[in-house]
Amino acid sequence: MSAIPFPAPPADSDAVVALRAEFRAFLAEQLKDRSPRQRSDNWYGYDRAFSRAMGQAGYLGMTWPKQYGGHERTAFERAVVVEECLAAGAPVGAHWIADRQSGPSIIKFGTEEQKQLILPRIAKGELSFGIGMSEPDSGSDLAATRTKAVRDGDVYRVTGTKVWTSFAHEADYVILFCRTSGTPADRHKGTSQLLVDLKNTPGLTIRPIIDLAGQHHFNEMHFEDAVVPASMLLGEEGQGWDQVMSELAFERSGPERFLSSIELLVQLIEVLKTRQSDAAQITVGRVTARLAVLRRLSRSVAGMLQNHQDAGLQASIVKDIGALFEQGLPDIARELIDCEPDPRAASAYASVLANIVHNAPSWSLRGGTREILRGIIARGLGTR
Incomplete structure (x- = not known):
């Protein structure tokens, strides 16, 4: 059996720390009227105006060449922006796929005509892809x-x-x-x-x-x-096969593979603040520890992409265990709090729980089913 390396992720430079603070301020203004239920939609949220604001502020096409409307920043800096978007529940659907994988594929494989036609408009938040x-x-x-x-x-x-x-x-x-x-x-x-x-x-x-x-x-x-x-x-x-495999490395490695249900964790902790329970504290501590590990793995993949390394295998691992984390969180929440999921409830917790319960079953399908991913991982381990 072969070991699968996950290199240490890049350290947060002063530029990365400044970017995170700057972007959090941007999101605080943009999302000030967004409810917890809306935030739980995460990357299912579709808002052209928000995507245009992202583009105008320079947060799309971050790693792309300037000649195509990009900003020539690092893959790690882009990962910071993606992570903060998801953690805040921003409606990223209108630019998500274009910025994450379609644009990079066009940069890598496209003709000059295709690049000039499409890339600057993605970077401005004007073009949406499926x-x-x-x-x-x-x-x-x-x-x-x-x-x-x-x-x-x-x-x-x-x-x-x-x-x-x-x-x-x-x-x-x-x-x-x-x-x-x-x-x-x-x-x-x-x-x-x-x-x-x-x-x-x-x-x-x-x-x-x-x-x-x-x-x-x-x-x-x-x-x-x-x-x-x-x-x-x-x-x-x-x-096409080699090209689509290259594209899937971008799709499977990001923080969307463990932050889709993050608003439920936020609301769960908010409810538990008013309750004294050692068992609840232990459970939340364990969930947080798993989240920290997943985040480190995802940041490692971002570093590999920054160094132009093949991260397909590592991305498959992040996607698989990330989906397990996301899908398991609603069950953990329901064990800790006796509350029926209700999409029409006034309670932020109940409405967010309902949304996550309804959407979670699909999370082990998107970006590759669990069985396909585990086949990839088995080959990487040398057991298949």
């Missing part, structure tokens, strides 16, 4: 993709269905993972990525998926001979 990966009946097995894109002169004609696409009904683009040659039996071979304009693609239909909480952020995307310009091919035809 993820066009998952398909019906294939779960996290991306290599089983059946969505097909056939080259026809200056366009690709796309046929197939994508599912669980967050905010496709609101977003401007998705990066579509599709098959440009062969069949699903070819697995990784013959796959490519296309930049798809969700507002201007003939043959594309977007249908809502309403989740357990009654919310609409998931969607199905149906492509019926949809026309996508060939100039929107991202990277090289047939290299």
Whole structure:
């Protein structure tokens, strides 16, 4: 069995400390009217105005080259901003995917024309992206993709269905993972990525998926001979698998993998302040210790990305144990406090608990199911 290294995360420099304080002040002003229930939506919150404010203040595209609207700051500085956003319950959905993974993928694989067209607008908070990966009946097995894109002169004609696409009904683009040659039996071979304009693609239909909480952020995307310009091919035809694996390292490693339920912990501690219970104090101490470990692991991955190291394996570990932490928190809360989750309750705790209970089941699916991630980890350990 092989050991999996997690390098020590970078130390907080004076610049990082100053950035955290500056950004907390920004969030305090921006979020002053946001309720605990709204804060518990975390990265499900979708607010174009907030994303534009982030862009105007220089908090999007932080690590990107200045020529594309970026700010050439470190991956660790960006991690500070992401962490503070999530901890404060900011509505980051309108820029989240674009800033986290779509933009970096375009920087790495895109043409100069694509970079100039898209990146500055993401950095300004003007463009929103979705993820066009998952398909019906294939779960996290991306290599089983059946969505097909056939080259026809200056366009690709796309046929197939994508599912669980967050905010496709609101977003401007998705990066579509599709098959440009062969069949699903070819697995990784013959796959490519296309930049798809969700507002201007003939043959594309977007249908809502309403989740357990009654919310609409998931969607199905149906492509019926949809026309996508060939100039929107991202990277090289047939290299889609390697590109999408690179993209997933950005998706799986961040603090959103353990801070989705943080508002529940905040409200739980607030309620427990008025109660004397040694058992509750011990439990909260243990939860806090787990949170501290997860935070250190995530910061380690941010350091690896800063040093241009392959963090795919470490990111899978953070995502897996982070989802366990997030999904377990509602059960811990319900053991400590006898309170029914109620989305209509005046109590901040009860309404936040209801929102987290409804949304938590999906957290071991997004970004890769637990089974897929553990297969990746097993290979990294040399046991598979």
